[in-house]
Each structure stands twice: as structure tokens, then as C-alpha cells.
Amino acid sequence: MFDIAAIIINYNSSDYTINCINSIIEKSKKNLNYQIIVIDNASEKEDFLKLSEKIKSISFSNLQLVRSKINTGFGGGNMHGVQFSNAKYYAFINNDSIFINDCLGIIYNHMENNNEYGICGPMCYKEDGKLLPTLDHFASPIKELFGRSILEKINSEKYPNRKKEYTKPQQGQFVSGSFMMVRSKDFNSVGGFDTNIFLYYEETDVCKRLQKINKFAYLIPDAKFIHYHGASTPKSIAIKTELKISLLYIIRKHYGYLWHKFFLLFLSIRYFFSSLFKSKYWPLFFVLIKGAHLSSSLKQKQKIWEL
Missing domain, CATH: 3.90.550.10 (Spore Coat Polysaccharide Biosynthesis Protein SpsA; Chain A)
Known part of the structure; x- marks a missing residue:
């Protein structure tokens, strides 16, 4: 051992x-x-x-x-x-x-x-x-x-x-x-x-x-x-969206349904207005208004790779 x-x-x-x-x-x-x-x-x-x-x-x-x-x-x-x-x-x-x-x-x-x-x-x-x-x-x-x-x-x-x-x-x-x-x-x-x-x-x-x-x-x-902070995970809207999905999951898991709904609403409003000024945030906003479920995670978009 x-x-x-x-x-x-x-x-x-x-x-x-x-x-x-x-x-x-x-x-x-x-x-x-x-x-x-x-x-x-x-x-x-x-x-x-x-x-x-x-x-x-x-x-x-x-x-x-x-x-x-x-x-x-x-x-x-x-x-x-x-x-x-x-x-x-x-x-x-x-x-x-x-x-x-x-x-x-x-x-x-x-x-x-x-x-x-x-x-x-x-x-x-x-x-x-x-x-x-x-x-x-x-x-x-x-x-x-x-x-x-x-x-x-x-x-x-x-x-x-x-x-x-x-x-x-x-x-x-x-x-x-x-x-x-x-x-x-x-x-x-x-x-x-x-x-x-x-x-x-x-x-x-x-x-x-x-x-x-x-x-x-x-x-x-x-x-x-x-x-080398961030070197293994380059920044993108997809990664930022993943971060918010994980945050909301953690809030729901450890703090309950009401706090989860509050922050889901808060983030939805925030990124709606952000999207008006920076169009790159629209995909994140649409994930939020759909509930930011784990089904929207990058994990669900994986393929099985053969060498």
C-alpha cells in the first residue's frame, strides 16, 4: 500500500x-x-x-x-x-x-x-x-x-x-x-x-x-x-454556462428549493440584461430560463472516443 x-x-x-x-x-x-x-x-x-x-x-x-x-x-x-x-x-x-x-x-x-x-x-x-x-x-x-x-x-x-x-x-x-x-x-x-x-x-x-x-x-x-490558472480549461460561454449550472445544482443540494429558485430568477434577470449589451450571453440566458438543469451540462454532450 x-x-x-x-x-x-x-x-x-x-x-x-x-x-x-x-x-x-x-x-x-x-x-x-x-x-x-x-x-x-x-x-x-x-x-x-x-x-x-x-x-x-x-x-x-x-x-x-x-x-x-x-x-x-x-x-x-x-x-x-x-x-x-x-x-x-x-x-x-x-x-x-x-x-x-x-x-x-x-x-x-x-x-x-x-x-x-x-x-x-x-x-x-x-x-x-x-x-x-x-x-x-x-x-x-x-x-x-x-x-x-x-x-x-x-x-x-x-x-x-x-x-x-x-x-x-x-x-x-x-x-x-x-x-x-x-x-x-x-x-x-x-x-x-x-x-x-x-x-x-x-x-x-x-x-x-x-x-x-x-x-x-x-x-x-x-x-x-x-x-497555470485556467490553462487546462480555456474560457468560453459554454464553460461559463457550465459554471452556473453547477452553482445552481450546489445551491439546490445544500440550501434547498427556495434558494435555488431565487438564484435561478436572479441569474436569469442578470443575464437577460447582459445579453442586451453583449450578445454572446444569449446562450447562457436561454439555458437559465429553461431551468439550467443538469441535462444542459456539457457532460450530456460527450461522445465515446475510440483510438
Whole structure:
């Protein structure tokens, strides 16, 4: 049994994936007992073959590549990876990440010595060296209505400053999905990621469920990495629409029917007026007035790819 299973998803971005793998191997201490599992989430044939060839050239025996014939999204892809793991901890790492130091080992040691640390992430930086927040506050009606800044000013203990460069472990409501490390037994006990969600808010959902069993989210600032933010998921109206579908699903799941209807109406009005000035928002508006159901998700538009 390994101490850690590092699970990485590749989707048409093999260069980032290879750089991520190399940084893990380079920065992790030689005595760390870990495996790396790469899930290819139905990339184009050329990208998968490129990834496969480069992985064969990496000298690391506990490295495995698994191809999925369908893009199952962030949560689904990571749940696929879990099936091939045999470890005490899962580390879910975005492929557009580069380790600055021994992130796996540092977080592992902290979690081994602190049972209340349920899910942890390292300090995150952009490629230009600027801080990229790791801690965040749950997607909730109050956050959507008032925004992060007001919440942090009103109750800094419950809503710690997400843009602060901490020097000691700091509890938050959830840590960024770009790098999350969790005990496999805790992750398994809450059912893992909700695979109804294709993209976005998976981390707020799983951290909320972990919190219910008294396993809390912590930033571990001694561990540091770079995240090429958004590199693996280019911005588009389709992606923005997916974000709103996931947000509304989370609101309905954790806060109930009335809040869901309120925000559905709120977003519909907002994007109606946005569409009058920017026509690119009309597709998002039409999804909202139809209810923004999971049936409108990109997950429902996948094809099964054969090599």
C-alpha cells in the first residue's frame, strides 16, 4: 500500500501533464512512498498518443496512464483514478501545476500529525509569482449575495482572508480543487466527488460533506506550487454556462428549493440584461430560463472516443 496516490487528469493538454509529473518526481523526496495515476479524459487521439509516448520515457515505476473513452469531467475523472489507487491518501492535482517544493511530503506530515486536518492544499502561486488563493468560502446564498470581501470583514474567523500569504496552517471552508489532499478513508466515507457535477464547485461540495464528519479544510503554507490558472480549461460561454449550472445544482443540494429558485430568477434577470449589451450571453440566458438543469451540462454532450 502506498502512502499517497497522486491523481492527475489530462484533457488535450499533454505538455502540461508531463511537466506536472516531472515536477512531482523531481521535488518529492526519494523515500516518499507514492504512486502517480494519470487519467486521460478522452483527449483527441494525437494528444493522448503524445502523452503515452512521453510517459513511457519517464523513469518512475509507480506511474500509470489510464484512458477513459468519455470525458467524465473533473469529479468523474478523479473518481475513475481512485479505482486504480491503493493508498492512504489521495492527492488530486491539476495537470497545469508545477511543484516548487516537496508538496506531497510536507502535507502528508502535517496530516499525519493532525487528525482534524481533513483535506489540505499547498500555498498556490501564479506563474508570475503572485499569490493565487487556495482557501475559499463555500458557494452559498450569503456569499453570492454579499461577496467574499464583505463576509471577510464581517466575520474574519469564519471567513478568513483568502488573499493573505499565511505562514502557519490556516483553516478555511474549502481548498482549491487545483490541489487537494485527503485521507482515502474520509474521502470514501463521504462518497467522494459528486459525479453529477461535470465542472466547478466539486471542491466546495466535497469539503462541505467532509466538514459534517468533523474533517476540516486547511491551507498548508510550507508546501508551495505554481498553478497555470485556467490553462487546462480555456474560457468560453459554454464553460461559463457550465459554471452556473453547477452553482445552481450546489445551491439546490445544500440550501434547498427556495434558494435555488431565487438564484435561478436572479441569474436569469442578470443575464437577460447582459445579453442586451453583449450578445454572446444569449446562450447562457436561454439555458437559465429553461431551468439550467443538469441535462444542459456539457457532460450530456460527450461522445465515446475510440483510438
